[in-house]
Amino acid sequence: MGASIKDVARRAGVSVTSVSRVLNGEKYVSQELLDKVNRAIEELNYTPSHIARSLKMQKTNTIGIIVPDLTSQFCSTILSSIEETASAQGYNLLVGNIAESMEKELRYLRVFQNMRVDGIIVMHQKFNQDILEFFEHASMPILFSSVKGPSSSYLSVLIDDYQAAFDATEHLISSGHEKIAFIGGDLADITSGFSRYNGYAEAMKKHGIEPDPRFVKFGDYKLPSGRRLMKEMLGEDEWPTVVFAASDDMAVGALNCALDHGLKVPEDMSIMGFDGSLITEVVRPAMTSMQQPVEELGKKSVEYMHHMIVNPEFTFDSDIILQHRLVERESCRPRLAHA
Amino acid sequence: MGASIKDVARRAGVSVTSVSRVLNGEKYVSQELLDKVNRAIEELNYTPSHIARSLKMQKTNTIGIIVPDLTSQFCSTILSSIEETASAQGYNLLVGNIAESMEKELRYLRVFQNMRVDGIIVMHQKFNQDILEFFEHASMPILFSSVKGPSSSYLSVLIDDYQAAFDATEHLISSGHEKIAFIGGDLADITSGFSRYNGYAEAMKKHGIEPDPRFVKFGDYKLPSGRRLMKEMLGEDEWPTVVFAASDDMAVGALNCALDHGLKVPEDMSIMGFDGSLITEVVRPAMTSMQQPVEELGKKSVEYMHHMIVNPEFTFDSDIILQHRLVERESCRPRLAHA
DNA sequence: GTGAAAGCGCTAACAG
DNA sequence: CTGTTAGCGCTTTCAC
Secondary structure, eight states: OOHHHHHHHHHHHHHHHHHHHHHHOOOOOHHHHHHHHHHHHHTTOOOOOOOHHHHHHHHHOEEEESSSSTTHHHHHHHHHHHHHHHHHTOEEEEEEOTTTTTHHHHHHHHHHHTTSSSSSOOOOOOHHHHHHHHHHHHHOEEEEEOOOOSSSTTTTEEEEEHHHHHHHHHHHHTTTTTSSSEEEETTTIIIIIIIHHHHHHHHHTTTOOOOOOEEEEOOOHHHHHHHHHHHHTTTSSSSSSSESSSSSSHHHHHHHHHHTTTTTTTTTEEEEEEEEEEEHHHSSSEEEEEEOOHHHHHHHHHHHHEEEEEEEEESSSOOOOEEOOOOOOSOOOOOOTTO | OOOOOOHHHHHHHHHHHHHHHHHTTTTOOHHHHHHHHHHHHHTTTTTHHHHHHHHHHHOOOEEEEEETTTSSSHHHHHHHHHHHHHHHHHHHHHEEEEEHHHHHHHHHHHHHHHTTTTEEEOOOOOOOOHHHHHHOHHHHSSSEESSSSSSTTTTEEEOOOOHHHHHHHHHHHTTTTTTTEEOOOOTTSSSIIIIHHHHHHHHHHHHOOOOGGGGGGEEEEEEEHHHHHHHHTTTTSOOOOOESSSHHHHHHHHHHHHTTTTTTTTTTOOEEEEEEETHHHHHOOOOEEEEOHHHHHHHHHHHHHHHHHHHOOOOOOEEEEEEOEEOOOOSOOOOTTOO
């Protein structure tokens, strides 16, 4: 349909080589040739085919990205940040939203492979055998962003989730709380499920506090599960003084539930979230949260990915750990020692 | 680097044609040949090159999509819905987040053109001359989703924004409000700026109510602008009884501001949003909003896009208008006639 | 400075 | 049923 480099060459009365040369801004071309070619390009409304070029160069300038759930604010924010640096580095983004389905994840991985993307960024953390095998055999670099990869042979860019949850819990303890509830994710998720729970549990242990099993529950990171789990807790005859959730969405769900039950937050109960997504600033009371450096997460992910693409020999001996930061807002309040 | 179809052919001791045939699941292949080829594929860990195939077929099975702002919940939800149907139809998504920059939009459009995507879905509504020219000369179908395209030669899938805003305003009026404030978007945006404002204005006019200029303001659809504009209003010596915002984010910003000023919503003032994104269910009080059928918007957009791709002759004589729906929650309350 | 020609990995006549 | 071959649109030696 559209004009090809051949058409341009013919029209300009030069060889395709020359056209290619001006297309790629090479030096040794005469002004005259340059003008002729540019005129022909203009007249034919020609645009070079990235496809043909990719085939020849064995390079697509495209990064595939596996997103667990586009509707999650945390994911879309990080995606936005990834897009920003990727675009600045000249990469295009092929996105696969897998809606928590490993089948779909595998399908997208295969598509990315077929598409010969230059690299794959994975934001998902639950793998099955097929997926692991794919990673194993993949012919392009794979990097895990905001989650831990399945082994140390893959580079991960993320925070120390264990430490972050530990710090958060310890903060709560040091401000006088003891009855600290925990709403976690799936323990099969190393990063946001297991590590965060573990951080909570170890901090409790360190301070000699036995977590009350009635107040340790697990959801799916999404808002409704926070609401549901909070409701269960409020059904008990005793309540925690603070609820620490492993995602902001669950924390907000818990908050909504508490509010709808007529509780005052933080007067009657404190709530703390995890991730630091936008929603924490939007709800009232604004949500205290253990914040991930989303911008940096996206930026570093793409930078390292680029590095791995350009330099296939690149080896690393540790993950890239970014700093977490507790952002205190209104949903948490110290518990008075004598209360 | 990886094996090519030639390698497979050699290994299996057959011709490349035969390999191509089993790859594409054609009928007339003997069981024996099929087995040989499959074994070779397995052994070489071969995956077909989508690139080469695209070049040959002049079809990429890829749709490019221009997103105004990934961090907006409305956008990412619609993107998610688009992804879902696209993936079901066998299309992959190349996403360009343009962060409200027309320059970046143009860059992405050109990239999409070079990449020879099969079609482009645009969710942005502000165009300059270069962009319009691009649309004009583009060699692939272009469809506008949730916004109105620049002319009737492009297909748009969207709600009737004018009517929706009109209905919303009339609903407010019929429940006793007269001092109805309006927080709009940029009037240069036909769809969500101008049309919604116009719907508001016409409904007021129809009922003989003169909008108070102090209570008609324009922001950028984002939360902070709603907050800021609400603050300005609260600085006046008289207040509206209800604020109607042209986006949920601005409505929530207004809500936050009102709450932070000690107002009770909806007792002291009602607030209504537009879009019906998730956030409306999350804030307290939950936000009444004029809802767009997001799922359907995404689904229909891809379906029509597919149709246009498959059938280049496809013509249409009108846009695809989907139904809006007012979802009443707690942030709005009728105004008593005698108050 | 410029051009001819080979080839990236695949599909599709066409021939057998 | 199976194989030969000519491109798809580009880059890149290697000559001139």
